[in-house]
Amino acid sequence: MSRSSLRLVCLLSFLLCAASAPAQEGHPLRGTWVGYWGPTLTVQSRIVLVIDHDGKTMSGVYQPGPNAVPLKVAGLDITPGKPASGGRGYATPAILPIFKVYFEIDAKDARGNPVAIVAEGTMQNVALPNRSITGTWTQTSGGNTAKSEFRIARQ
Numbered sequence: 687m688s689r690s691s692l693r694l695v696c697l698l699s700f701l702l703c704a705a706s707a708p709a710q711e712g713h714p715l716r717g718t719w720v721g722y723w724g725p726t727l728t729v730q731s732r733i734v735l736v737i738d739h740d741g742k743t744m745s746g747v748y749q750p751g752p753n754a755v756p757l758k759v760a761g762l763d764i765t766p767g768k769p770a771s772g773g774r775g776y777a778t779p780a781i782l783p784i785f786k787v788y789f790e791i792d793a794k795d796a797r798g799n800p801v802a803i804v805a806e807g808t809m810q811n812v813a814l815p816n817r818s819i820t821g822t823w824t825q826t827s828g829g830n831t832a833k834s835e836f837r838i839a840r841q
Contacts, residue, residue: 712739713739713744714762714785714809714812714817715737715739715744715760715762715787715809716737716738716739717736717737717840717841718734718735718736718737718840718841719733719734719735719736719737719819719838719839719840719841720732720733720734720735720838720839720841721733721818721819721836721837721838721839722836722837723805723823723825723834723835723836723837724834725832725834733748733749733823733836733838734748734749734750735747735748735757735789735838736750737757737760744757744760744761744762745757745760746760748789748791748793748803749793755791755792755793755794757789757790757791758790758791758792759788759789759790760788760789761787761788761789762785762786762787762788763785763786763787763788764783764784764785764786765783765784765786766781766783766784767781767782767783767784783812784808785808785809785812786806786807786808786809787805787806787807787808787809787819787821788804788805788806789803789804789805789806790802790803790804791803791804791805795827799827799828800827801825801826801827802825802826802827803823803824803825803826804823804824805821805822805823805824805836806821806822807819807820807821807822807836808820808821815840816839816840817839817840818837818838818839818840819836819837819838819839820835820836820837821835821836822834822835822836823835823836
């Protein structure tokens with residue numbers, strides 16, 4: 687094999703390895719998630735979650751920074767999906783799994799009172815870098831419960 691063809695093979699091998707590197711992201715929940723929850727479009731609270739997975743368990747923090755709160759519970763339930771209704775019968779519909787996400791957080795409000803947060807949602811675009819989670823955010827503080835929809839996207 688000549689030097690030029692060896693160089694070409696090495697270059698192509700390097701490019702193939704580099705092209706496949708972004709696809710190896712690990713656990714689908716791992717990363718930084720940013721979004722909002724609130725009762726109306728004008729009254730929204732910011733959500734920042736940093737989630738990690740060590741191969742066995744999930745962990746993470748809510749609102750990272752000096753007042754970061756560790757996640758009490760973080761769960762992901764993957765269930766088989768149902769075939770999409772094609773209507774024509776000649777195409778085989780894709781059967782995609784459903785990724786259900788669950789978080790529990792014991793935080794504190796500005797006065798230091800305990801706030802219990804429970805978030806349940808479904809992940810969309812799981813295989814893509816711009817995946818997101820939408821669902822229900824329930825926050826209880828001092829006997830008052832606020833329940834709303836939330837949406838967070840991976841950064």
